[in-house]
Every structure is written in C-alpha cells, then in structure tokens.
Amino acid sequence: MSKNRILIVEDDRSLADVLDYNLRQDGYETVVALNGQDGLNQAKLKTPDLVVLDLMLPVVDGLEICRRLRADPVTRQMLVLMLTAKAEETDQVAGFSVGADDYVTKPFSVKVLLERIRALLRRRQGESQHDEVIVSQGILIDRERHRCTAGDQPLDLTPSEFGLLETLLRQPGRVFSRSELIDSALGGDSLVLERTIDVHIRALRKKMGGYAELVETVRGIGYRLRDPASSE
Structure with a gap:
C-alpha cells in the first residue's frame, strides 16, 4: 500500500523541518516548499494527497494558494489543512471560504496536528464505503x-x-x-x-x-x- 504524500508549505525553515520529521516518522511521504510559488509548483508536480499550508508566506500567500489549488483541475481535490498564527474567527472563516478542509492555529501540538491529518485522510478514504x-x-x-x-x-x-x-x-x-x-x-x-x-x-x-x-x-x-x- 502506497504512502500518503503530504506537501508542507511553510517559510519558517525550522518549523518546516519539525513538520517534515514528524510526518515522516508517522509514515507519510513528504515534500517541503518554503514559499508560496514553490508550494503551487510542487502541488502540481507532486500531486500530494494533503497540503499543510501556512497563510503568511512570501511570494504568494496561503489564501491565494488555496484559491488557485481549488481552481485548477489537477489540484482541486487535494485536502488542505491551514496551519497559521492567524487565530481570529474571521481568519478561520476566510480560510474555509476559499476551500480549506481544516484550520489549525499556532502554537500547536504536533500530536494533535497529526491526528487532524489522519482524520482528514480517513474521511477521504472512507468515502468509498x-x-x-x-x-x-x-x-x-x-x-x-x-x-x-x-x-x-x-x-x-x-x-x-x-x-x-x-x-x-x-x-x-x-x-x-x-x-x-x-x-x-x-x-x-x-x-x-x-x-x-x-x-x-x-x-x-x-x-x-x-x-x-x-x-x-x-x-x-x-x-x-x-x-x-x-x-x-
């Protein structure tokens, strides 16, 4: 059975490394992008099952990335989990309005984040039932x-x-x-x-x-x- 592939779009290198390590330890294949444009490019090239997406990114911000993912036939069905320091209710509503599937605010528990990722993937895999x-x-x-x-x-x-x-x-x-x-x-x-x-x-x-x-x-x-x- 092939591993689920997760794209991490995060401009904080140390946080990206932490996410990359923990996701790999949890059995996922990972791809890392450190700015928004590279994130879009990797999404089309690698076609991940799920994108962990920061909002405040250089070049292209996270909301615009999500809009473009949903507008592109190649990427529109990818699961998107927004991971951001923007914790206001209006920020969360904005995230869901452009097509996010889940929204996690920083600071966060790695264990909780992993469980939220598992839950999204379970939902997708369970649809065939x-x-x-x-x-x-x-x-x-x-x-x-x-x-x-x-x-x-x-x-x-x-x-x-x-x-x-x-x-x-x-x-x-x-x-x-x-x-x-x-x-x-x-x-x-x-x-x-x-x-x-x-x-x-x-x-x-x-x-x-x-x-x-x-x-x-x-x-x-x-x-x-x-x-x-x-x-x-």
Missing part, C-alpha cells in the same frame, strides 16, 4: 469519479462542498443541524466553527445556479435539501 452514485431532483453525485452535476452541467466543488451536498442529497427533506453537517460532511474530528457551515453553503448555492433553491435554510436549526414530495 457509500453508494457511488446519488441522484435527486436533477442533482447527481458520482463518488467514484468525484463528479457532481446539476441538470447535466458539471459543478466545480471543493471537497467540503462536495461532502455537504452529498450529505443533504442522501436524505432529502431531513433537516440537518450545523453540528450534524460538521460531523457528517466534514468529519467529526474537524474542529470547525458552526458558522463556517454557512460560508460553505453560500459558496455551494452560488455554484448550483438555478438549483440553489433546493438547499433550504431552516431558521434556527440548519439546512435541508428540499423534499421531492413537497414539489409534486
């Missing part, structure tokens, strides 16, 4: 090909948006609280603010175009996919 194709009301999700369409038009979704839509699509009409969506779509090990679910939902609706109204807000609780029976 469900039905491969789900269809409801013109929306199709193909898990095996990681493809989603709305009215036969492809949707360019981040992994988190894909997980949210899949969760809603599996049980149309069921109301999911924000905490349930974090557990089901983003993984119970993710330490995600409940309000960041709203950021993901807004981005998802924007991409769904004319199908956006299928994702309904249930005030004071959370979200649901419109029940097909209600439109008959």
